[in-house]
Amino acid sequence: MTPVTSFAGKTVALFGLGGSGLATALALKEGGARVIACDDNPAKMAEANAKGIETADLRNADWSQFSSLILSPGVPLTHPEPHWSAKLAREAGVEIIGDIELFCRERAKIAPNAPFVAITGTNGKSTTTALIAHILREAGRDVQMGGNIGTAILSLGLPADNRIHVIECSSFQIDLAPSLSPTIGVHLNLSPDHIDRHGTMELYAAIKERLVAKAGLAVIGVDDPLSRAIADSCEAKGVNVARVSVEPLGVKGVFADGETLVGVTTSDAAPIANLSGISSLRGAHNAQNAAAAVAIALALNVSPEQIRSGLHTFPGLPHRMEEVGRIGATLFINDSKATNADSTEKALKSFDDIFWILGGKAKEGGIELLTSYFSKIRKAYLIGAASDEFATTLGDDVPHVHCGTLDKAVAQAAEDAQTLGSPAVVLLSPACASYDQFPNYEMRGNHFRDLVRALPGIEAKGA
Structure with a gap:
């Protein structure tokens, strides 16, 4: 405490x-x-x-x-x-x-130089928070991880000069923390979310910017226009900014060149690590998450060797493109945390020959922005309240079936995928909130995992 x-x-x-x-x-x-x-x-x-x-x-x-x-x-x-x-x-x-502000005031009183890393973004903040905490622990540092990711910040140990607090912050928490000024502030990305709680996208973006505006170092993802604007705004105000991207950078930061993470300084660019074969960091979105984690680790004087070791031993987080198991060439992926289309897009980008389970309580915009990925989907299995709306969007482009429940969807998708006779993915990535059928995305993901592990012939991962 x-x-x-x-x-x-x-x-x-x-x-x-x-x-x-x-x-x-x-x-x-x-x-x-x-x-x-x-x-x-x-x-x-x-x-x-x-x-x-x-x-x-x-x-x-x-x-x-x-x-x-x-x-x-x-x-x-x-x-x-x-x-x-x-x-x-x-x-x-x-x-x-709020509680983040209480921590900030206590830190300022008892240990103003205590390392404090604060992470936000519409998507990816939990993975990035867990990844940087893992890399730092593997490097022998005293790490306290919490905030929006799980353990309340005031339940963690006291701030101290030799202890690093790695804290995930939601927009709601930032809005209640006027003195937030972390050693390293991390903003990953911005897409429409929580507009009902913030009024407009502009206000939502302004709240997110507060986390990095007074940081000693601002690590900012620049792969969307609003986040690029935040990076430029902070730099114009004299904030020390390191950019991260899945595209080449010509300024200070870390970018992903395919699966290679490249660090850029004022004088040169050099490869730091490679993500090949790390299933917990699959996909371009995780390359951005990993690039942010690498930028933070470098700023905290973690060696490239320790960074590489931490990346390769990172177990990933439940419900975020989590490998549940295999039946022959069919891989089962639990991406229940994908509660909006922007998050589901990351999963659809990462796989081919997808047997897609989706639905629940729809967010604004539905799945319209995912139409360019429909060619990757062999068949869709609709569950929950959004079924009719999503069926209309899928139209004749994607074969689909109304399953109603996750139980029926898993059984049908597993059967269909195995008849393909080649590598396939059964993907739970709902692009919806869970509240119509489950109390939260965790319970939805847990139920998916249980259903998959009960399938005949499953080779479960981590069971």
């Missing part, structure tokens, strides 16, 4: 007692603050009480006593409209911040 001593003696309101919210309340209390917490779920309130956290209905609170409102990142700050707790805080002139 990182006790938040910078709030000692203060009284703070806290709304949202999920995993990170409860961890934040405990860290504040441990640091000497008085916390009055609230949640819409009475069970969460009871759980907090049992751990010694004071709770109350903040609607009836005296807001003049609060120095701050600590808001869970899952609670709307501005759009589609501010949560009632945010409205009350603003009316009382109380600042609204």
Whole structure:
């Protein structure tokens, strides 16, 4: 835990007692603050009480006593409209911040030079966060990894000069962290997502830019126009920028030349590592993720030899183009984390002869941007609420069948793929949220994995 001593003696309101919210309340209390917490779920309130956290209905609170409102990142700050707790805080002139901001203030107080790597982007941020943490650990560094990827930031160890915090940040978390100024800030890419929570694409991009705007080094992916604009904007303001790309670079950074990662300095360009044969980093999108990780590792004085070793031993993350197993020449891939078309595009780029399982709760735009990849798809298996909409988009270009459930889709896709008589891929990459049939993408991916591992003749990976 990182006790938040910078709030000692203060009284703070806290709304949202999920995993990170409860961890934040405990860290504040441990640091000497008085916390009055609230949640819409009475069970969460009871759980907090049992751990010694004071709770109350903040609607009836005296807001003049609060120095701050600590808001869970899952609670709307501005759009589609501010949560009632945010409205009350603003009316009382109380600042609204989140757990990332609390960490930043504590770091500034107790260890201002502690290495802090913060990673964001619409897609790929979890893989990049896990990859850089893995490379650093393999190189013998003391690494604390968390944030949006899993462990709440205040549940991690204290910031210290010999300890590196590697933290994934969502746009919601950045929006609640006005003093965010990491040692290394990483922005990977931008595509439409969470517009319901940020109002416009321009506001979404502006929030993402905040993570790198005050970084000691800004590592920025430049393979989309909005991210290129962020890199140019930061550089114009005097930020030290290293660009990453899957195209050749003529400026400082790291780029992917096919499967070779090339480092570019002001004086030369030299190959650093090769991704050939690393199944956990398959595809151009992972080449960009790996290029970002290499740029970070080099900045933290990790040797090229240690970087290469870390890349080759990286196990990958569940639900992100995860190899589940094989039946003969048929490979089964769990890409349940692909909850929008932009993310699914990465998977479709990476394979041929695809038996594609897709569907769920559709995002804005559906799968229209994927039409150029339809020639790679042997057959599509539609599940969930988006089935009719997606069937219309697939039209006569892609043979498809309405399966309804993931169980039926896996069984049919496995049978069809094995009749092909040549290498094929059964790919779960839904391009949709899971909420119509599963509580989250993890449970959807876990169910896919269980279904595949139950197939006759499966050679399961990691079972």
